[in-house]
Amino acid sequence: MQDKRVSVAVAYHSGFGHTETLAKSVVNGINTIEGADGVLVDVTGLNNDFTILDNADAIIFGSPTYLGSVSGPFKMFMDATGQIWMHRGWQNKLAAGFTVSASPAGDKQSTIIQMSVFAAQHGMIWVGANDEPGNNSSTSTADSINRLGAYQGMMAQANVDEGPEVAPPNADHRTAESFGKRIAEASMRWGKAPATPAPALEVTA
Ligand SMILES: Cc1cc2nc3c(=O)[nH]c(=O)nc-3n(C[C@H](O)[C@H](O)[C@H](O)COP(=O)(O)O)c2cc1C
Numbered sequence: 001m002q003d004k005r006v007s008v009a010v011a012y013h014s015g016f017g018h019t020e021t022l023a024k025s026v027v028n029g030i031n032t033i034e035g036a037d038g039v040l041v042d043v044t045g046l047n048n049d050f051t052i053l054d055n056a057d058a059i060i061f062g063s064p065t066y067l068g069s070v071s072g073p074f075k076m077f078m079d080a081t082g083q084i085w086m087h088r089g090w091q092n093k094l095a096a097g098f099t100v101s102a103s104p105a106g107d108k109q110s111t112i113i114q115m116s117v118f119a120a121q122h123g124m125i126w127v128g129a130n131d132e133p134g135n136n137s138s139t140s141t142a143d144s145i146n147r148l149g150a151y152q153g154m155m156a157q158a159n160v161d162e163g164p165e166v167a168p169p170n171a172d173h174r175t176a177e178s179f180g181k182r183i184a185e186a187s188m189r190w191g192k193a194p195a196t197p198a199p200a201l202e203v204t205a
Contacts, residue, residue: 006037006184007037007055008030008056008057008184008187009039009052009053009058010026010041010060011053011059011061011062012062012063013043014064015071021168023062023176025173026060028180029176029180029182030183031184033188036187043073043074043077048080054084056093057094057187057193058190059090059095060098061074061096069114070111084122088122091194092125094126094187097111098156099156100158109152127182127183128152129146129179131175131178135148135149146178147171147175156172
């Protein structure tokens with residue numbers, strides 16, 4: 001019988017723990033979906049061995065926003081996937097992304113755009129968020145899910161003077177869980193990603 005379980009990897013970097021704590025909430029959300037397994041992957045620990053991501057059916061990228069961009073270590077990870085890009089190793093996997101910054105805006109849309117372009121380069125299929133915007137009316141509050149009103153990816157905000165035990169606040173963790181559920185459900189519908197093709201001929205510049 002064909003294995004119907006899907007594996008959804010959450011590939012993140014976190015300098016001070018805020019992205020990591022959100023990544024765990026995303027994984028918790030994934031694991032609430034019957035048939036989906038969330039896998040937490042710190043990209044700084046990969047040492048250029050991408051097997052765990054090659055084997056995933058979907059990859060959710062997570063990075064803090066540093067100076068309106070993904071963090072340096074996350075970009076190092078992106079660049080290290082060049083050989084995978086060359087042999088189309090991740091094509092047709094689902095992809096999604098989330099970020100956290102200190103300011104409510106903080107130019108973090110730029111981080112999500114960077115991730116979605118990265119996914120497109122790999123031939124991956126980008127899935128956005130789907131929670132109604134919170135905190136944009138007289139009946140919603142800063143404790144509402146999707147309080148930052150993001151769709152292209154999941155966004156959170158963490159006060160600079162608070163550690164990951166308290167920041168981002170609970171509303172963002174609930175948003176992260178909901179995001180994890182959405183990507184897991186999309187993965188169940190999309191099905192298992194095709195096996196990674198054999199590497200093409202190496203091209204030396
Ligand atoms: C080098 C650096 C650059 C940052 N740039 C931004 C920024 O552009 N916008 C913003 O709102 N916050 C910025 N921040 C704040 C971080 O996004 C915020 O503290 C985040 O929660 C850090 O996540 P982490 O603990 O996973 O590293 C920056 C922090 C650092 C260290």
